[in-house]
Amino acid sequence: MDLQIIARNNVEVSETLESYVEKKIGRLSRYLPTIGEGKVEISQEGARLPEQRFTVQVTLESRGVLIRAQENAHDIHAAIDKVADVLSKRIERYKGKLYDKGRGTSLTRQGAAIEADETAVPRRIVKSKRFLVKPMPIDEAVSQMELLGHDFFLFMDADTERLNLLYRRENGDYGLIEPEQG
Numbered sequence: 437m438d439l440q441i442i443a444r445n446n447v448e449v450s451e452t453l454e455s456y457v458e459k460k461i462g463r464l465s466r467y468l469p470t471i472g473e474g475k476v477e478i479s480q481e482g483a484r485l486p487e488q489r490f491t492v493q494v495t496l497e498s499r500g501v502l503i504r505a506q507e508n509a510h511d512i513h514a515a516i517d518k519v520a521d522v523l524s525k526r527i528e529r530y531k532g533k534l535y536d537k538g539r540g541t542s543l544t545r546q547g548a549a550i551e552a553d554e555t556a557v558p559r560r561i562v563k564s565k566r567f568l569v570k571p572m573p574i575d576e577a578v579s580q581m582e583l584l585g586h587d588f589f590l591f592m593d594a595d596t597e598r599l600n601l602l603y604r605r606e607n608g609d610y611g612l613i614e615p616e617q618g
Contacts, residue, residue, distance in 0.1 A: 437474055439462060441478070444478070444480075445481065447479060467527045475495045476494050478516075479493075489510055490514075491507070494523060502583065505523045507522060522585075529583075571594040573593075573595070574612065588601060588602065596614075600613060
């Protein structure tokens with residue numbers, strides 16, 4: 437796995453920390469060998485609560501499918517451990533859905549992922565992203581949303597070839613917005 441480590445907000449990545457990240461995050465490729473690359477962002481926040489001082493965000497790419505997690509902790513090593521545990525569970529869930537009876541490997545052949553900016557101010561656009569939208573069935577869009585850990589997911593429906601918005605409702609169920617042209 438090709439691992440890129442990015443330090444932000446006065447965080448210095450020593451050789452010891454780099455080897456720790458490579459050991460903990462690199463271990464995940466044992467569970468999902470198709471992981472091609474990963475991006476680890478480590479930052480120090482000015483949070484009031486000490487347990488939220490360090491943030492580690494990891495995005496893994498496996499044949500077009502993105503698996504993402506972000507965790508906070510009082511020190512860098514604890515945040516890395518927490519994010520590795522979350523990613524391990526998400527990979528396990530992904531593999532379970534991937535090999536469900538009758539599914540085969542369709543999830544690895546198709547897929548696009550969207551990352552939403554979770555810190556955006558509602559009245560102004562603070563970040564803009566472009567991404568490739570590949571057609572996928574609704575159940576695969578649900579899987580992608582869960583793997584990314586987001587509350588919504590924009591995708592192109594494979595049946596209608598139109599953009600749809602999938603979102604998580606307060607009760608844990610899902611909602612689907614299908615636009616109509618008028």
